[in-house]
Amino acid sequence: MPDHDSIALLTRHTKRRRVDIGVKRTVGTSTVFTKAKVKLFSAMNPHGSDQDIECSVVQHTDGDKSNVLRKLLKRANSYEDAMMPFPGATIISQLLKNNATKNGSLELNLQASGLSSAGSEANQEDACSNSSRESAQECLSPFSRPSMSQFDVDRLCDEHLRAKRARVENIIRGMSHSPTVALRGGENDRDGMQQPVSPRESYRENKRKQKLPQQQQQSFQQLVTARKEQKREERRQLKQQLEDMQKQLRQLQEKFYQIYDSTDSENDEDGNMSEDSMQSETADTRAHDRSDNEMSDLDPGHFLDRARALIREQEMAAENEKLKRDGHSRKSQGPTNLHAEGKQLAETLKQQLNSTMSQVVDSVVKMFSKSSHQLPQVFPPIQIPQARFAVNGENHNFHTTNQRLQCFGDVIISNPLNTFANMHVSNSSDQTEALPLVVRKNSSEQSASTPSMGGHHSSLHQSPLSAGPGFSSPAFRHPLPLPLMAYSFQSSLGNASSTVSGKDRSSPESLDLTRETTCLRTKVSSHHMNHRPCSPMHPSSTAEGLSLSLIKSECGDLQDMADISPYSGNTIQEGLSPNHLKKAKLMFFYTRYPSSNMLKMFFSDVKFNRCITSQLIKWFSNFREFYYIQMEKFARQSINDGVTSTEELTVSRDSELFRALNMHYNKANDFEVPERFLEVAQITLREFFNAIVAGKDVDPSWKKAIYKVICKLDSEVPEVFKSPNCLQELLHE
DNA sequence: CAAGAGCCTG
DNA sequence: CAGGCTCTTG
Numbered sequence: 102m103p104d105h106d107s108i109a110l111l112t113r114h115t116k117r118r119r120v121d122i123g124v125k126r127t128v129g130t131s132t133v134f135t136k137a138k139v140k141l142f143s144a145m146n147p148h149g150s151d152q153d154i155e156c157s158v159v160q161h162t163d164g165d166k167s168n169v170l171r172k173l174l175k176r177a178n179s180y181e182d183a184m185m186p187f188p189g190a191t192i193i194s195q196l197l198k199n200n201a202t203k204n205g206s207l208e209l210n211l212q213a214s215g216l217s218s219a220g221s222e223a224n225q226e227d228a229c230s231n232s233s234r235e236s237a238q239e240c241l242s243p244f245s246r247p248s249m250s251q252f253d254v255d256r257l258c259d260e261h262l263r264a265k266r267a268r269v270e271n272i273i274r275g276m277s278h279s280p281t282v283a284l285r286g287g288e289n290d291r292d293g294m295q296q297p298v299s300p301r302e303s304y305r306e307n308k309r310k311q312k313l314p315q316q317q318q319q320s321f322q323q324l325v326t327a328r329k330e331q332k333r334e335e336r337r338q339l340k341q342q343l344e345d346m347q348k349q350l351r352q353l354q355e356k357f358y359q360i361y362d363s364t365d366s367e368n369d370e371d372g373n374m375s376e377d378s379m380q381s382e383t384a385d386t387r388a389h390d391r392s393d394n395e396m397s398d399l400d401p402g403h404f405l406d407r408a409r410a411l412i413r414e415q416e417m418a419a420e421n422e423k424l425k426r427d428g429h430s431r432k433s434q435g436p437t438n439l440h441a442e443g444k445q446l447a448e449t450l451k452q453q454l455n456s457t458m459s460q461v462v463d464s465v466v467k468m469f470s471k472s473s474h475q476l477p478q479v480f481p482p483i484q485i486p487q488a489r490f491a492v493n494g495e496n497h498n499f500h501t502t503n504q505r506l507q508c509f510g511d512v513i514i515s516n517p518l519n520t521f522a523n524m525h526v527s528n529s530s531d532q533t534e535a536l537p538l539v540v541r542k543n544s545s546e547q548s549a550s551t552p553s554m555g556g557h558h559s560s561l562h563q564s565p566l567s568a569g570p571g572f573s574s575p576a577f578r579h580p581l582p583l584p585l586m587a588y589s590f591q592s593s594l595g596n597a598s599s600t601v602s603g604k605d606r607s608s609p610e611s612l613d614l615t616r617e618t619t620c621l622r623t624k625v626s627s628h629h630m631n632h633r634p635c636s637p638m639h640p641s642s643t644a645e646g647l648s649l650s651l652i653k654s655e656c657g658d659l660q661d662m663a664d665i666s667p668y669s670g671n672t673i674q675e676g677l678s679p680n681h682l683k684k685a686k687l688m689f690f691y692t693r694y695p696s697s698n699m700l701k702m703f704f705s706d707v708k709f710n711r712c713i714t715s716q717l718i719k720w721f722s723n724f725r726e727f728y729y730i731q732m733e734k735f736a737r738q739s740i741n742d743g744v745t746s747t748e749e750l751t752v753s754r755d756s757e758l759f760r761a762l763n764m765h766y767n768k769a770n771d772f773e774v775p776e777r778f779l780e781v782a783q784i785t786l787r788e789f790f791n792a793i794v795a796g797k798d799v800d801p802s803w804k805k806a807i808y809k810v811i812c813k814l815d816s817e818v819p820e821v822f823k824s825p826n827c828l829q830e831l832l833h834e
Numbered sequence: 835c836a837a838g839a840g841c842c843t844g
Numbered sequence: 845c846a847g848g849c850t851c852t853t854g
Contacts, residue, residue: 682845697837711837716846718838723845726840808840 673708677716680828681707685717686766687831688822689724690778692815703818706825724766728785729804731761736789747790752783771832781814 681704688695688703700717701709735758739750752759754774759782763774788807797803821827 694839715838719846722839805840 673706675708675710675713677704677707677713682720684822684828685720686724687772688818689721689728689766690772690774691818691822693721693725693728693781694812694815695721695818699818703822705823727765728762729789729807731758731765732782732785732789733793733804735761736786736793739786739790740793744790747787750783750787750790752779752786754779758782758786769832775816777816781811784814785811 684704692699695703697714697718700714704713704717707713736750744750759774759779762782763770767774785807788810792798792803792807797806821830824830
């Protein structure tokens with residue numbers, strides 16, 4: 102076919118279209134393998150013979166073994182000969198030591214000789230270090246001494262090499278930190294030829310094994326468990342304290358109202374007024390608190406909100422009472438005992454309130470600064486200005502108090518979240534899995550200022566777990582499961598098509614978090630404990646910004662994440678929804694190779710960052726994969742069915758091939774697949790057919806030619822896909 | 835070095 | 845479909 106030859110002309114300027122990636126990597130990848138080996142070996146042994154010399158010295162100086170070994174390990178952690186001086190060296194090794202004393206750095210010279218010709222004959226190195234007797238002999242012969250029989254040399258070398266390899270493998274396994282484990286030599290080329298699969302496979306295997314050492318994982322788990330226990334205990338204590346405080350508050354309130362009523366029973370107007378103002382104040386407080394933090398309906402926050410409101414009530418009442426009293430005293434000059442008593446009592450109450458509050462706050466602060474090392478100075482030491490509650494105290498004293506309490510409230514609310522994140526998430530094997538889930542919109546104006554989100558918020562707030570009266574219920578019930586919270590938060594960003602239905606809301610297992618959160622999860626989980634400082638999203642709550650940064654860790658670049666805030670627009674959402682996936686699938690009918698710019702244009706309702714971009718790209722990559730697999734499958738099938746000419750190969754809407762594709766990209770079959778896609782599919786099928794018939798599929802990269810053809814066949818995606826609501830428009834028209 | 839394609843695996 | 849890997853390219 103002429104297409105295969107004209108593919109070189111393919112240029113795609115908007116974007117790199119690397120369709121020709123099909124590097125030989127599956128079978129008989131001798132060149133790749135050789136290259137890799139050369140690379141590895143030279144990386145292992147940058148100094149060549151210098152290091153060999155050092156190694157040979159090591160073999161004879163037992164005293165400095167470990168030091169030199171360390172050096173060597175540092176420099177070339179998988180260099181075989183560095184393993185020689187390890188304790189536990191076998192008799193073979195001892196024999197070899199002696200032998201090497203006579204022969205000089207026999208083995209190392211062998212390595213060097215192997216390296217010297219590594220450019221073209223890297224395999225020679227492997228031949229020297231493997232256990233093949235012939236190759237060993239071949240390598241040894243130039244250095245073997247007449248005093249030793251050839252057999253001895255062979256045997257010694259053979260056994261030595263085996264022992265050495267065994268040890269090296271052990272050590273390498275232990276040295277899981279080392280980033281470049283490259284001990285492949287001698288295993289793959291026993292026959293002098295590479296196993297078709299082994300180079301890549303085994304290399305990859307090695308790389309994958311390096312990730313998180315099991316020891317580390319275990320200790321990490323232990324740590325996490327211990328911390329969990331600790332937090333549980335802290336939680337209990339805190340809960341206890343809060344309940345105490347609650348009781349105290351009620352008692353104080355009752356006392357206060359008794360005094361208040363007795364004092365002002367003669368003055369109903371004032372009393373009513375005060376109550377009105379109190380109520381409105383309380384209402385304001387609640388409203389404000391609600392908008393202050395969307396977590397406020399979760400129990401800890403809710404509880405504290407209530408406490409805060411109560412305190413305000415007390416204070417407002419005290420204030421009103423005082424004002425009233427001042428008026429009275431001005432009018433009547435009556436130095437009544439009641440007033441003096443009330444004053445005193447009010448003061449006492451205030452002091453009690455404040456001391457209690459400060460205790461609680463202190464304990465909370467302590468707890469969180471203790472439990473989270475990353476939050477040592479998130480908020481300065483907090484002191485309630487008790488002394489300020491003088492008789493002639495002014496209003497601003499109350500205000501400052503309120504502000505401070507407000508501040509505490511924020512801190513307290515935001516941090517339990519953090520704590521719960523740690524507690525509950527740490528149950529799973531991968532702690533970071535759910536951490537990003539706590540990515541939430543930053544507080545303040547959210548619920549109030551974004552009407553479009555109201556519905557989703559309410560769905561969150563009406564969750565069975567948070568729907569209780571809050572104040573009277575146990576203060577620290579199990580909060581919303583973290584993944585669920587995350588989902589809700591994500592959903593609240595405008596994803597109206599949330600797959601979470603109310604009935605399942607309480608069971609984390611029922612959540613389909615994959616798409617919305619994997620991006621974050623992935624990043625974070627692959628960067629364990631990689632907490633970077635982050636600029637707080639909201640200047641007024643440093644604590645929250647910081648804890649958010651701890652939680653969010655990173656997803657692509659943090660700036661992008663920081664930009665994702667309620668302020669950046671209502672319709673922009675940070676995650677890709679199932680609808681986006683559906684849209685992408687439909688777009689695949691038009692374009693198999695969309696550029697990232699195109700994706701940005703067509704997914705304008707998504708806040709793009711690296712994560713999102715690569716996720717979208719990955720989607721299309723997966724689509725292509727499926728597409729080409731189907732093509733190959735049907736091409737082979739038709740060949741087996743005796744089709745001999747491409748003319749017989751057509752793709753219509755009745756074709757099985759089309760049905761398979763349609764089932765994948767348009768499952769509901771509610772989209773009319775463009776005719777062009779059928780043509781492209783037919784061309785692709787024929788390409789595969791021809792290639793297979795021509796026997797090109799023996800070439801491991803035989804598909805690349807087809808890819809190059811197909812990528813030219815992209816057509817324009819209709820404008821309607823640029824609309825965020827295109828699905829409705831497309832499917833319901 | 836980052837982006838991105840493709841391959842393989844789960 | 846996502847993750848991890850290799851590899852190429854600008």
